[in-house]
Amino acid sequence: MRENAKDPERHARRMAAKQKVMQDRIARAQNEKGVLLVLTGPGKGKSSSGFGMVARALGHGMKVGVVQFIKGKFTTGEDTFFRDLPNVDYHVMGDGYTWDTQDRQKDVQAAEAAWEIASNMLKDPSYDMVLLDELNIALRYEYLDLDRVLDDLFNRPEMQHVTVTGRYAPKELIELADTVTEMKVVKHAFKDQGIKAQKGVEL
């Protein structure tokens, strides 16, 4: 389904529209709008950074939606911490679902169900910020249609901030994004020194 993403017409249309929107905005010299931020690359800190932004947004009284596109059912610290806070709408892909099978079709279904939730957030201006944690992984495995994802991101409410995390951000997403940070590994305790992965810290 990645082929779709390379559909030159849709791409050109999206880019032309994006360019026009940007030019209009710059012309108006107003320049306050929702930002699409992508955190990618192999270094550690991508999801943490996304969740730090959630905390900051909550500190500003914003309403935040979180969808975690992670495979496997386990409890992360963020889950425990953010899940029941007011102003946070928190969803984990495959929640309550067993991932023990190696069934690609089930993975696709779970990813699509998660995107359904995300897609609704991206249509709802009451969400000031949406974190799509590890979305890039779902895209990498082609569990989701890239063009649908890009269209939903592009058509979101003007003031809504979105943060997308995960390695291997597709270049079309990088193109659409306003700000992109690539996390580079300078040193890695886990790999270089054989230190065990531990709760509470992202090694």
Add this chain to the structure above:
Amino acid sequence: MRENAKDPERHARRMAAKQKVMQDRIARAQNEKGVLLVLTGPGKGKSSSGFGMVARALGHGMKVGVVQFIKGKFTTGEDTFFRDLPNVDYHVMGDGYTWDTQDRQKDVQAAEAAWEIASNMLKDPSYDMVLLDELNIALRYEYLDLDRVLDDLFNRPEMQHVTVTGRYAPKELIELADTVTEMKVVKHAFKDQGIKAQKGVEL
């Protein structure tokens, strides 16, 4: 005062001790220990990532100390969000202090007072994690003695995790760290497109 940091004897002693500790640990194949994590580079997401780790640690029921080495007295979203949570001991350098002067000596004093607080956290095993936000900036301006900082980090409780953020991490700190991520700018809304910095999102 940076000269001190290059004192080859202290450096060699620290590195030899570090190497021995690491070798012992690997030999014991135990490999569970506090991690010194450094988040540096020009890309966005360093502080957010540190605060995301704080949230995760809190989600695991850990006790966390935060010292923000930032110049200027203002309220960030993280401040509002984390400050009054149980299990968080939150300090901002120069809190209650006016930074309107261009007085280097006062900056040094404020940084040293903040390090005093950090240093006490780094001696107290009841803190499972310590976030030293923007410490690299205080080191960059040589507001703090690098060797004192490195010694305190090195001598901290064995199981304590520390995250240091900020551009321009000194190479001696990178050497001491277990995990280092460099945030690279791929695209930057603020710079590239003239979008105004906004509350709730780190552009």
